[in-house]
Amino acid sequence: MKNTLIYIDQENIINSIELLEVARQIHADQEYQSFGLLINQQIENKYLGEFDSIINIKDQNIKSYDQLALTDVIEELQNEYQFESIIIPATHIGRMLAPRLAMRLHVGLVADVTEIKKDEKSLELIRPAFSGRIMAGIETNAKKPIMLTVRQNVFTHHIDQNKELKMINYQPNNYNKAEIDLLEKKQCELSYDIRESEILVSGGGGALKDFEQIKNLADKLNAEVSASRKIIDDGKASRNIQVGQSGKTVSPELYIALGISGAIEHVAGLKNIENIISVNINKNAPICSLSDIVVVGDAIEFVKKLANKLEKN
Structure with missing residues (x-):
């Protein structure tokens, strides 16, 4: 029976639990045991999902943010349990830990995985490359364990x-x-995380001329604001609210795409969204084929008219 280890980031429990789905897809044709790794932490059983075992490191000298100690500990665990795969969430902690651990174990690392493809002959891990402009497939026929970090909010x-x-x-x-x-x-200055939002009003290149109007509409809808890379690169908004391969992956109930064309790097950041409304002057824009409702027209003009209507009502 194969063993897989999932590092549970105490700062992001839910996204760590999602990695059970990653383990299932990697070992789909095998019997395997899932081990979750905790560092001096007690977590309610409901968050532990379907782990077979939880390894709880009981040593107050080891801190969850200490990459040197964690690397030593996981190396020791690897020698004892011979994990077939080690799966780490692509959180701040995970992104610091994974490269150091891969070097220690002399194995490759596939970072920011967003999709898994497996057949009888090969396992392919999909990740964004070239600043999110393309998706790269990495075949993992190399030395075990398979090591990967997984982008948050992608797998369910x-x-x-x-x-x-x-x-x-x-x-x-x-x-x-x-x-x-x-x-x-210290608490982050941004008062919300777009990955947790139920309604997102998102602006793209077509809303570049007056992005403040997007924020105004979001306020009236009790929604949060997000943006495409075009808005971020132009300095109109913080990278914390960027959606896409080089930003964050979101799963709101409603996604309003204003002036967003829907290039592959942006669409890759949209997962399990219930409803998409897109406003674009180009009815053939890629985002339109994914949308439940398409409005053909200028995004800013649409925003102004909708905001006025909401004010009257």
Whole structure:
């Protein structure tokens, strides 16, 4: 039976649990056991989904943000459990940990995976490349374990049943102790995360001339604002709200695309969206084929008229 290890980022529990779906797709034709890795943490069982086992590192000297110690610990676990795959969320912590760990284990790393393709002969991991302009397929016939980081909010794990969970309290033998200490945490200035939004009003190149109108409409709809790369590169908005391969992947109930053409790098950031409304002067824009409702016209003019109508009502 194969073993797979999933690193659970305490700062982003839900996205870490989604990696169970990644493990399922990688090992679709095999019997495997899933191990979740926690660092000095207690988590409600409902968040642990269908892990077969949880390895809980019980050592207060090891901090979840300490990449040196974590690399030592996971190397020790790899020697003991011989994981076939190691799956890490592409969070801030995960992106720092994964390259260091791959170097230590002398294996390759596929970063920011957004899709998995598998047949009888090969396993292909899909990720954005060239600043999100293309999608690259990486075949993994190399040395085990397979190591990858997975973009957040892309895969969905549906819990069918709660397995009998085995808790393993693990005390590592040797590791480098932290040379840094966390003194204070500060809240991010951005008051929302577009990945958590139910309604997103998103502006693209067609809304470049007056992006403030997008924000005005979002306020009236009790929605959040997001943007395509064109808006970000022009300096009209923060990269924190960028949707797409080089931005964030979103899954709102309603996505209003204003002046967005729908290039491949933007569409790759749209997953499991219930309804898409697009406004574009080009009825043949790629985004239109994905939309439930298409309005052919100028995005800013549409925004102004809709905002006025909402004010009157």
